Amino acid sequence: MDYRYGNHTVFNIEYHFVWVNKYRCKALHGDIALRVRELVRQTFELFGIRITKGVVSKDHVHxxxxxxxxxxxxxxxxxxxxxxxxxxxxxxxxxxKRY
Known part of the structure; x- marks a missing residue:
C-alpha cells in the first residue's frame, strides 16, 4: 500500500469515479479527449489529488x-x-449547441 502523509495524518483514501456524457453520445474523441485528460490532470493537481489510473473513452471517463x-x-x-x-x-x- 502507498500511504500518503499530512501534517498529523497518515491516509490511503481511494475513490473510483465514472461519469458519462449526456445521452452517452460518443463525443470524447480526438482533440476533445486530449483536452479532457489535460483538464482532469490540472484540476486534480490543483487540489492535491493523485490519479492512480484513468481512461477517457468515447462516451465516458473512468x-x-x-x-x-x-x-x-x-x-x-x-x-x-x-x-x-x-x-x-x-x-x-x-x-x-448539441449538449
Missing amino acids: IFVSAPPTLAPSEIRRRIKGRSATKLFEEFPHLK
Missing part, C-alpha cells in the same frame, strides 16, 4: 484517485465535472 481526507467524494466530483465542462464548452462551441 478515474481512480487517491485524495486527502479533507475532501469529500461529492466535492471532488463537483469540482472536476464543473471545471472541465465549463472549459470544454468555452473551447469547443459546437459541443454547447
Whole structure:
C-alpha cells in the first residue's frame, strides 16, 4: 500500500469515479479527449489529488484517485465535472449547441 502523509495524518483514501456524457453520445474523441485528460490532470493537481489510473473513452471517463481526507467524494466530483465542462464548452462551441 502507498500511504500518503499530512501534517498529523497518515491516509490511503481511494475513490473510483465514472461519469458519462449526456445521452452517452460518443463525443470524447480526438482533440476533445486530449483536452479532457489535460483538464482532469490540472484540476486534480490543483487540489492535491493523485490519479492512480484513468481512461477517457468515447462516451465516458473512468478515474481512480487517491485524495486527502479533507475532501469529500461529492466535492471532488463537483469540482472536476464543473471545471472541465465549463472549459470544454468555452473551447469547443459546437459541443454547447448539441449538449
